[in-house]
Amino acid sequence: DVAPHPLTQRNTEKGLLVERAAHRLPTSIGRCCQSCHLVMSFRRLSRLAAPVSAGAVLLARAAAPPPELAECSCDVRRQGVSSGMHIELQKLRPREEQLRRKWEEDEAGFHKLPPRAWPPVQPKPEELPALQEAAAAADAPPQAQFDLATCLTFNNLDPVDGLRRYRELAKSGAGSLRQDAAVAVATVLLEGIGRDLEEESTAEGVSLLQEVAAAGHAQALYEVGVLHYLGSVPQLLAEDYGRAYACFEAAAAQQHMSANFMQAELLIEGMGVESDVAAAVPLLVAAAERGHRMARQYLRDFWDADAAQSGVAPGGSSMERARVFAQQLPQVPLGGSEHFAVFRGDGAQSSLAELLAEAASSDVVLLGECHDDPVAHHLEAFLLISLAAVRPEVVLSLEMFERDVQLVLDEYLAGAIREKDMLQDARPWTNYRSDYRPLVEFAKACRLPVVAANAPRRYVGAVGRRKEALREDFSAVEAWPQQVAPFLPPLPLPAPSQVYMQHLLADPEVLGTAVGRTDPELVAEAGGDLGREITARGSVGSPDLPEQSTTERRQGECPYLGVNGREGLLAPVLLWDATMALSIARALQARPEALVVHVCGYFHCEKRVGIAEMLSAYAPQPPSTLVVAIYPEAECHAFRPQHEGAADFVILTDASLPRSYDHSPHEE
Numbered sequence: 084d085v086a087p088h089p090l091t092q093r094n095t096e097k098g099l100l101v102e103r104a105a106h107r108l109p110t111s112i113g114r115c116c117q118s119c120h121l122v123m124s125f126r127r128l129s130r131l132a133a134p135v136s137a138g139a140v141l142l143a144r145a146a147a148p149p150p151e152l153a154e155c156s157c158d159v160r161r162q163g164v165s166s167g168m169h170i171e172l173q174k175l176r177p178r179e180e181q182l183r184r185k186w187e188e189d190e191a192g193f194h195k196l197p198p199r200a201w202p203p204v205q206p207k208p209e210e211l212p213a214l215q216e217a218a219a220a221a222d223a224p225p226q227a228q229f230d231l232a233t234c235l236t237f238n239n240l241d242p243v244d245g246l247r248r249y250r251e252l253a254k255s256g257a258g259s260l261r262q263d264a265a266v267a268v269a270t271v272l273l274e275g276i277g278r279d280l281e282e283e284s285t286a287e288g289v290s291l292l293q294e295v296a297a298a299g300h301a302q303a304l305y306e307v308g309v310l311h312y313l314g315s316v317p318q319l320l321a322e323d324y325g326r327a328y329a330c331f332e333a334a335a336a337q338q339h340m341s342a343n344f345m346q347a348e349l350l351i352e353g354m355g356v357e358s359d360v361a362a363a364v365p366l367l368v369a370a371a372e373r374g375h376r377m378a379r380q381y382l383r384d385f386w387d388a389d390a391a392q393s394g395v396a397p398g399g400s401s402m403e404r405a406r407v408f409a410q411q412l413p414q415v416p417l418g419g420s421e422h423f424a425v426f427r428g429d430g431a432q433s434s435l436a437e438l439l440a441e442a443a444s445s446d447v448v449l450l451g452e453c454h455d456d457p458v459a460h461h462l463e464a465f466l467l468i469s470l471a472a473v474r475p476e477v478v479l480s481l482e483m484f485e486r487d488v489q490l491v492l493d494e495y496l497a498g499a500i501r502e503k504d505m506l507q508d509a510r511p512w513t514n515y516r517s518d519y520r521p522l523v524e525f526a527k528a529c530r531l532p533v534v535a536a537n538a539p540r541r542y543v544g545a546v547g548r549r550k551e552a553l554r555e556d557f558s559a560v561e562a563w564p565q566q567v568a569p570f571l572p573p574l575p576l577p578a579p580s581q582v583y584m585q586h587l588l589a590d591p592e593v594l595g596t597a598v599g600r601t602d603p604e605l606v607a608e609a610g611g612d613l614g615r616e617i618t619a620r621g622s623v624g625s626p627d628l629p630e631q632s633t634t635e636r637r638q639g640e641c642p643y644l645g646v647n648g649r650e651g652l653l654a655p656v657l658l659w660d661a662t663m664a665l666s667i668a669r670a671l672q673a674r675p676e677a678l679v680v681h682v683c684g685y686f687h688c689e690k691r692v693g694i695a696e697m698l699s700a701y702a703p704q705p706p707s708t709l710v711v712a713i714y715p716e717a718e719c720h721a722f723r724p725q726h727e728g729a730a731d732f733v734i735l736t737d738a739s740l741p742r743s744y745d746h747s748p749h750e751e
Contacts, residue, residue, distance in 0.1 A: 242277025324355030451685030
């Protein structure tokens, strides 16, 4: 991952749009990682084999449009599919199933793509010796020099020498290769690859792009269009949507895939051209057929909106709406697949069918996950949609939102505010878009309540530093203003059971091996001789602790909230669990006939302690609670003794699959 080029900072939303248009970040505004923005919702995970890929299909049918599409002027899920767009989409219906299947299969190779969309040929670092030998030959064609320059430059092996070779080809080359070399020189200058950014270099890069674009070079036209669209170099090229559209249109006429997408996007948005969504559909089709991932995503969303418009009555109940989505779910092997297996808590083989049958008759379903487990996120969405289709009232409850943002979340679900406003004010986790947005968007589409269940992180951090605060009444302590009371459980908190304490303080599987520390005071408070290292793991990562490796931190760590690990683990975890239990109990009190589906880290509910234990303290009548723990394992079909009794149902998932979110320091 590379820090964004300053030219992208002027307008992040536009920059992300252009990143999507080019598959990777376009050459005029810098490089990007493949993992951060191209993959939307479950689509980023659809390269996984069935039934995990079923979750990818599920989201396309069940969720609202991706965040970028949701903000466009023709949000089809809110405003409806126009007759012109319907006609264009109907032309594709005979091929829809075939196209969807092919696009799903194509996702398997996405990780093999180079980190940028241009140049078309991008040699890998290991190919350097062969390229050097080929370029040194007496009869070496100019293309050999170009490929060598590309390898040196865009793999950051020797970008200075790469730029020199590009310059030579731009001066002495002929035809399209000379133009390609000029665009490559402009790319290096505008991105500052291997050199500092300078006004003189930026001016030279823009001048080269304009010169080659005037000759009709598709990539140069596209890049000039990007600069006009972003307005990132206003002293050289003004922000001008009309000129941007003209450039994209000219490049699209030469079958430039990314230009096809950007021309369609401007038609959808009505930027620089009169809005015409119907005219955008063929452009999206052209880009999609050449492999453009986001064009495919748009078409899937348009197809789904078109189908939903006729399949779901505006006044339909939540269950009726959920049934429409559930009917379109792909066939999921309910007994498991190569990527997951379902067990009873005693280790007996089970199935999703058995799990759903018991869940449908429960009051509360606790889904305990490892926060970066892609299979778990697929299964959670499958379970939520399946349950919402059979229970008249379902409430989604999430650890990932805190109680003090409930109003913001409600405003978004009601359609009063935009998604980007909700994301700004609701403090979602960093992996919200990829992992939890599908659940919220499904709930929004089906008018299901969503509970922001967790304790505000600032209070958890404060309790971690001053755990005795949990023994005091809010009204009696200067440190706790009375306005805090609505966001936290009444004090004192319910006393944890011995099983809870043993689980928290003595279970090495819970406490992990990330960063060891010994806290004699906490051990003494817990009771018993637990003279072992206590480590900050699971949902209690601490920014005050030494930096950890990505591998260490992936073992279930929640990167979004830190407590001071040196001051104790018990009080913050008690506050977390009590707050989430209270949130669930109040949701049941407000809707006595509802089923509450709560998603949290597995630590908060496994062994029926934590939330499951504390529910009885807040609910007038103890609710019927089903606990499902989902663990990633290297061998997901072998039930391990350590999982016995962990939950009513234990789902083991394939730990070898790429994690849905990388908690590396540079991404936090």
